[in-house]
Amino acid sequence: IECFDVCGKNLYIGTNDCFVIHYNVEERTVGNGPKVVFHNEKQGHKYLAVKKPVIQIKAASALNRIMVLIDNTLSLLNMFDLEPIMTGAKVKGVTYFCINENPTNGNPFSIEICVALKKKQIQVYTVTEDKLVHVKDVHISEPPISVYCMINYETSHTQDLFPFDSEHSKPLIKRISKEEFLLSGPSALGMFVTSDGISQRPPLQWSENIVSMTYVHPYIVAMNDEFITVHSILDQQQKQAIPFQGGTYLGNFDGKLFVASGREIYALVPVAWEKQIFKRFQQQAAFIEFSEGHLEEAMDLFKNSQVDVREVISLYPRLLPSNCNFTRSVPPLHEIADVNQLSRGKEDLLKEYKQFLCTYLADIKGTGTGYKQEIDTALLKLYAEIDSPELIPLIAVDTGCDLKDSVEWLEKYKRYNALGLLYKVHGEHDKALALWVKICNSEVQDESFEGINFIIEYLANLNDHELVWKYVDWVLSKDQENGVRIFTDRPTTEPPSERMRPDTVIDYLHRFPIAVITYLEYLVFQKKLEKEKYHTHLAVLYLDAVLKLIKTNNVKKEEMDKA
Structure with a gap:
């Protein structure tokens, strides 16, 4: 969605891929509340065929027209079938337009608009149902840059206001x-x-x-x-x-x-003031139940009253992101310092309060409550502390976790695989790989890591080829047979590059005999490349393997047949 306009029950949407879409939107009330809901029904759409975004869209109900700005061209469409009006209703070179909400002409079947052009000019038009009538030019000496100015379009007098x-x-x-x-x-x-x-x-x-x-x-x-x-x-x-x-x-x-x-x-x-007062009473009641340890009742009240989730997280020391500037509600909803005050040194009670927050945040996450970073960061810290199996899925799928805060917490509780995944999500691929290599080398311990095959798959899909080559030697020294998948399992949509050219790869793999044979087999049998040198090279390596077996005493027949 680039822009939209609403006129009566008609909703018009302009998209970034050149569509205008028309919906009928009707406001309804349901239930005893009553609750306001909106029923919408698509009426039609129009592709404007210039492959540019729709920058502005304005409806003019008196004319049964909508005005559309796309590709610096202002034109008219029929309000209902969205067909273009072809009778000269078009202005080119437009960067912006607006409707005069206080028009001086008294014609109810026309509207007045102001148009800004690419050149140093502002124009005034009268819009009718079939054309745009040029009324006046307003010349300006220089287009305003980083400053607001006011122009009297009758006298062209310009007054600078203030910069931005x-x-x-x-x-x-x-x-x-x-x-x-x-x-x-x-x-x-x-x-x-x-x-x-x-x-x-x-x-x-x-x-x-x-x-x-x-x-x-x-x-x-x-x-x-x-x-x-x-x-x-x-x-x-x-x-x-x-x-x-x-x-x-x-x-x-x-x-x-x-x-x-x-x-x-x-x-x-808008919410009626009676409902607002009731909601505040609910929120205060929620914190009272929470302070008394009635956590099930508190959970329901927190959800129903739609309390600011940061009010709840702030009761748990250091769980809010360090860059969060949240201050508690004024006037206050409660007088609780934090959960340490409520638990009074009882570890079991503190554990219950932390489990409560885990459940509460997981339930409201993704429900439109906002504060994604605050929720995800608090969950990460809680999951890391209790070693929850939900930690990896939280980080792997659309995480909003604050990187700086989370690194400190994951290192504190030695969740190294999760930390690597967090680096990956934030585009820190080298840091992620370095950490996973440490796990494979037993320099640090984390049983949740899947092992070297995960690194191989990661490198096979990494488009930073310089970084890929940084870790190739380590992988192949650990596992030649699987390590070569870094080169054979690359995405089919990956554009060609000098660093991944077959000749470059083959030259490098000479030190790894199993890997070079596997890679040549991939080029010849899977990619079906017809280059003679690949076929010859593979045949020579096969022959070398057979000759080595012949020279070996007590070689098994199965090994010879395989060679």
Whole structure:
């Protein structure tokens, strides 16, 4: 998903592979709660055939049209069958466009848009159902780079406002009311600016790396790579933080808030204050049950009240990642220092509390609660401490474990195979291989390691050929017959390279007679290469093997027949 727009019950999605997809989305309530759910039904899709991502998509219900920006071309599609409008409704060289939400013309069957072009120009168009009518050019001396500026499109007067860090932040602009806008400013500030170029409200203090924001009175909803935050424009204070990773865009569509990740779209639904109070009571009750050792009751309450999982993990010393800046809820949900205080030196009780956390985190992992790194890192530390068989699967499948913290913990409890897998997941292949070699050489002990065949398979699939050759000699000195699979079991999709050329491999394998014969057999019988020198070389090696057997006293007939 690159972009989306919602108009009434119609949801339009633009994808990175050049599709526009149309869904019908209907809001429903179910149960006694009642709970809000959304029913969606696909209406159709259109491939726009330019093999570029759809950058922007905007619906215009008054015209029964949608505007699409793709490959720097702005065009119109029919709102229902998604067919292009061919009557001159197209503008080329466009980098961005926006709709005038406060138009000056009174025609209900047209809309006004502003278009930014690649050249130093901004244009104003009137859009009708069959064409884009050019109204005005607004010339600018230099395109703004790393600075916000305000342009009066009637007089072309330009006023610079303030700079922003173009390397580390995305410029965001949102209309708040008539002639007032919110801009993403320096130092993670949200700056309010009027059409007079002044600010009449204090700025908002955001988190870093805001990627999208929207306004639903009186709240500013903003999103970075970890959270969706809600601030009030009345007192500029943060009211809520919702964990959400991988978000790309959020918007307010006639009072409905939708947020997109790379492959999914979610609705943000307001919760009545009565429910919020009830949820807080549930969370407080959960910690009371936890402190009294009623762990089954605490488990249910933690899950039902959707407590911030970090509140629970923080009760266990050093289980949160060292880079986590979490602070407990204010006002506090409990007065517990940590589980050491609750267990009062009783090892069995402390063990129960740790087993409780293992079960709780494993149950909520992957259920959309967020905080993947915090959950995975805490589980890794717990599994390492109790030598759980779940440690290897946790690391091997989409782990979010913090590397620095986890290395220290795995070394502490001597989980060397798991540490090697963690290095692998983080792309530290040399460190992973060096550790597994130590296990094979009995320099360190770890019975969970599968042995040299695992290293052989790993090297056979490693595309860093320089690193592969670093370990070839060690493998072949241990096991020639299986070690040669480093060269014979390589992926069929691997592009050719000088380091893996058959002649290069054969030259190297001369010191390993079993390996060189096996490799030549692979080239001749499996790859069916017709090069005469490979066939001749293999025949000579066969003959040498037979002659050596003949010279050997008491050779068995079976060995001679095999040769």
